[in-house]
Structure formats: C-alpha cells, structure tokens
Amino acid sequence: GAVVSQHPSRVICKSGTSVKIECRSLDFQATTMFWYRQFPKQSLMLMATSNEGSKATYEQGVEKDKFLINHASLTLSTLTVTSAHPEDSSFYICSAKEGTLNTEAFFGQGTRLTVV
Amino acid sequence: GQQLNQSPQSMFIQEGEDVSMNCTSSSIFNTWLWYKQDPGEGPVLLIALYKAGELTSNGRLTAQFGITRKDSFLNISASIPSDVGIYFCAGQVGGADGLTFGKGTHLIIQP
Numbered sequence: 001g002a003v004v005s006q007h008p009s010r011v012i013c014k015s016g017t018s019v020k021i022e023c024r025s026l027d028f029q030a031t032t033m034f035w036y037r038q039f040p041k042q043s044l045m046l047m048a049t050s051n052e053g054s055k056a057t058y059e060q061g062v063e064k065d066k067f068l069i070n071h072a073s074l075t076l077s078t079l080t081v082t083s084a085h086p087e088d089s090s091f092y093i094c095s096a097k098e099g100t101l102n103t104e105a106f107f108g109q110g111t112r113l114t115v116v
Numbered sequence: 117g118q119q120l121n122q123s124p125q126s127m128f129i130q131e132g133e134d135v136s137m138n139c140t141s142s143s144i145f146n147t148w149l150w151y152k153q154d155p156g157e158g159p160v161l162l163i164a165l166y167k168a169g170e171l172t173s174n175g176r177l178t179a180q181f182g183i184t185r186k187d188s189f190l191n192i193s194a195s196i197p198s199d200v201g202i203y204f205c206a207g208q209v210g211g212a213d214g215l216t217f218g219k220g221t222h223l224i225i226q227p
Binding site: 003006016032034043044045046049093095103104105106107109110 | 123152156157158159160161164204211212213214215217218222
C-alpha cells in the first residue's frame with residue numbers, strides 16, 4: 001500500500017515552546033490530509049482536515065491558533081503545536097488520501113509528543 | 117458530534133478461538149472501516165465496507181456493513197498470537213471526510 005511518513009516519531013519539548021510535526025505522502029499525491037490526536041488508551045479523535053492550498057477545517061473544540069496546519073504541497077502537511085503545555089502531550093497521527101471517492105486514507109506511524 | 121459505540125472493550129481468548137466485535141452508531145455512516153493498531157504505531161486498515169449489507173472477507177477476517185448503515189461487525193476466525201492488538205471501527209460520512217473512530221477493542225490471546 002501507499003506510504004505516509006511522519007517526522008519526528010518522538011519529540012520532547014519544554015512547556016511554552018512550539019513544535020512542528022511533518023506528514024509526507026511518499027508515493028502519491030495527497031489531495032486531503034487529516035490530523036488526529038490519541039490520548040493514552042483512548043481512541044483517535046479527528047482534529048482537522050486540510051486540502052492542499054486551502055485553509056484547514058478544524059473540528060469543534062480544536063483551537064486553530066494553537067494547532068497550526070499548513071498543507072502547502074500535495075505531498076506535505078505540517079502540524080505546529082504552538083505554546084505547548086503538558087496537557088498537549090499526546091500521540092498525533094496524520095492520514096493522507098488521494099481523491100475523495102472510496103479511496104483509502106493511509107495513516108502515518110504517529111508522533112509521540114511529550115511536553116515537560 | 118457523532119459517536120461510535122464499540123464492544124467489547126477487551127477480550128481475553130485462547131489461541132484458535134473465533135473473535136467477534138461490533139460497532140453501533142446513532143447516526144448513519146456511508147463507509148465503515150476496521151483498523152488494527154499496534155502500540156506506538158498508526159492504525160492499519162483491515163477491511164473497508166462501502167455498501168449497506170456488504171459482507172467482505174480478508175483472509176481470516178470477515179466484516180459486515182449493517183443494512184441500516186448504523187452498525188458493523190468484525191469477526192476473526194481461528195485466532196493466532198499475532199492477532200493481539202487493538203481493533204478500531206471507524207465510520208465515514210462522505211468520501212472527503214475524516215473518520216469517526218470507536219473506542220477500540222483490546223484483543224489479548226492466551227496461549
């Protein structure tokens with residue numbers, strides 16, 4: 001299947017700093033990319049949907065000024081967690097899909113963010 | 117928002133036994149998907165269902181898309197040790213939409 005790569009796989013940052021997570025589709029052009037957050041022993045929760053070249057659509061309760069999403073090309077989307085706090089510590093996972101109709105969205109391997 | 121109720125939350129079974137888990141929703145989804153997630157990894161798609169009533173198999177896995185479009189089940193036959201992990205159902209309304217996930221079923225296999 002297609003490959004979606006996230007970087008970094010793990011990151012530790014100090015409270016108050018910002019951290020950027022990259023999501024790349026390696027062998028296809030991702031029309032749409034999604035960002036999810038997963039707290040320990042819980043389910044994946046959709047944070048936002050981004051289409052290349054346009055502003056991301058955020059789910060209710062997700063602060064767009066805190067979680068900045070950029071989808072500047074068809075193979076790269078970035079999520080920047082600004083002014084991170086310990087409660088932002090979580091597993092962040094992206095997925096990417098080509099097209100919109102009945103096409104599989106492939107998931108990255110996830111990024112474990114720990115804010116200390 | 118939409119919620120998916122997935123059960124059971126966990127299962128302790130013997131190797132070789134069959135497994136069954138299901139998801140229900142209060143609202144309609146037009147696509148149902150089943151994923152497996154290993155610790156520290158992203159979820160991997162097992163089966164995708166696109167049509168109400170559809171029954172699809174992938175090796176020892178069988179899943180069905182409920183006729184009301186509000187439920188789905190996943191069966192695993194003759195479980196093996198590598199089946200251990202967390203299984204998630206997910207629903208999608210439109211093809212361009214993100215997924216709504218169930219809370220997961222943690223499958224533990226005792227040798």
